[in-house]
Amino acid sequence: MIKGMFHRFHILFKLLLMYLLLIVGVLVLGQQVLKQLQDYFQSNYYINIDLYQIISGVNIYILLGFLGYVFIILGIYLIDIKGILSHIRVIMAASLEEKKLQDPLSGLVGTRTIREAMHNLENLFGIYRSFDKMKAERIQLELGTLKVLMNGINEGIILVDEKKVVTHINHRAETLLKLIPGEMIGNVIIRNVSDEQFGTDLDLAVTQEKKVLEHKFKETEKGKIRYSMYPIKDKSDQIVRILMIFSEDTNQGDENE
CATH class of the missing domain: 3.30.450.20 (PAS domain)
Known part of the structure; x- marks a missing residue:
């Protein structure tokens, strides 16, 4: 159920959510690592480490560079996903146009989300399977009629x-x-x-x-x-x-x- 609801969201929203979760995860993990180091040095060497002083001493440009790097990676991921969805939409539209079904079935080319693309592909394949079944039955009937006539x-x-x-x-x-x-x-x-x-x-x-x-x-x-x-x-x-x-x-x- 949760997976189905998640697929309904636009890919850009999911990308931003992933970006925020990654930042929060890095911050929480960093805090826990520093807390463990503080406890270790204090219990073994009686050295008190000021976490606030360590964090405030971090070069802001390094942090921004890391966040920018992550943003670029996720941006490339977004471009790839959008390209795949766009390619799927073009293929579906060309397939419908080839079979002269672009007008009655134009709603099946929507690919704004992955869920929508998969749902439309499933429906389109179902329609094509029905066509193939009817075509096979018609061919079988024609072959039977042809055989009777030929003999x-x-x-x-x-x-x-x-x-x-x-x-x-x-x-x-x-x-x-x-x-x-x-x-x-x-x-x-x-x-x-x-x-x-x-x-x-x-x-x-x-x-x-x-x-x-x-x-x-x-x-x-x-x-x-x-x-x-x-x-x-x-x-x-x-x-x-x-x-x-x-x-x-x-x-x-x-x-x-």
């Missing part, structure tokens, strides 16, 4: 990322390419699909955002396999996936486009 069509579907690593593949694509179910997930696609023209088209789709339409891939017992490639971009216009569609063409007279 319910006659074409083979493969999704690869910008590094050409397979992230999704349906059963039809595995059948057309004569692959073991699940073996391509997490692997670079050209390790399992070794075709020079296919590799060239994939490079063009990734590096130049070029669409590939109905290119002949290879012959099967039932006919030709053709593939198309479609680059998929995110909101920042960066390619995140390449959608590949494989289909079996039983018309032997078709030519590769």
Whole structure:
């Protein structure tokens, strides 16, 4: 309870309080040391020491220098703490602005005290955790829907990322390419699909955002396999996936486009 109340005070007030307590502590400690010395010399050597005379003989400039030194140390401490709180405030404001939440949640960037900064950080992290949970649930739902759709069509579907690593593949694509179910997930696609023209088209789709339409891939017992490639971009216009569609063409007279 006392700790919680102490955190409510402004950092400058706590610094001044620390400064005063330090001065009082030094004075009390010095008085006790001198009192012990007085008792020691009086009981062992019968020498009476006048504490007031000793204290009055101390050079005032030395005392002021010591107090100034302590004040400088505490001032540096204050500057560091204020700098940390200011940096936290800037990071929080930038984070809210990035997520376009600066208007409804502008009150969460206050860092006048350490308690306020910690409280606002805790609330902000709680909001972000809620967002992450909702995002994960939405992604899981979308992946489930995508999986159902991919396995319910006659074409083979493969999704690869910008590094050409397979992230999704349906059963039809595995059948057309004569692959073991699940073996391509997490692997670079050209390790399992070794075709020079296919590799060239994939490079063009990734590096130049070029669409590939109905290119002949290879012959099967039932006919030709053709593939198309479609680059998929995110909101920042960066390619995140390449959608590949494989289909079996039983018309032997078709030519590769």
